[in-house]
Amino acid sequence: MAAIAQQIDCVATARDSVGRRQITRVGGPKVGGGRWQLNVDEAIRSIQSGSVFFVTFEAESYIVSVGTSHDGHRYLRTAMGEADSSMLLRLGECR
Numbered sequence: 001m002a003a004i005a006q007q008i009d010c011v012a013t014a015r016d017s018v019g020r021r022q023i024t025r026v027g028g029p030k031v032g033g034g035r036w037q038l039n040v041d042e043a044i045r046s047i048q049s050g051s052v053f054f055v056t057f058e059a060e061s062y063i064v065s066v067g068t069s070h071d072g073h074r075y076l077r078t079a080m081g082e083a084d085s086s087m088l089l090r091l092g093e094c095r
Helices: 040-048
Strands: 010-015 021-029 035-039 053-057 060-068 074-078
Touching: 021 040, 021 074, 035 040, 040 053, 040 060, 040 074
Parallel strands: none
Antiparallel strands: 010 021, 021 035, 053 060, 060 074
């Protein structure tokens, strides 16, 4: 059975030691109603296990993937060629 793609429509953020916004959680609508949220590590593990997440901007959908920085830190990114999570940071804050 194929994985159901889940939309990410919000993020929760915190500031790192130099003041940059870092994503700590992502969330979206549940199929059938309600909402879900995962911390970043849970979302990364889900993607690596075959789950599919996407974001939508201006009527275009983009797959969310896992990136790895030069120092080995894993993070969420969109599959549209962005080297960071800046597209995800454009989403509203999860409540």
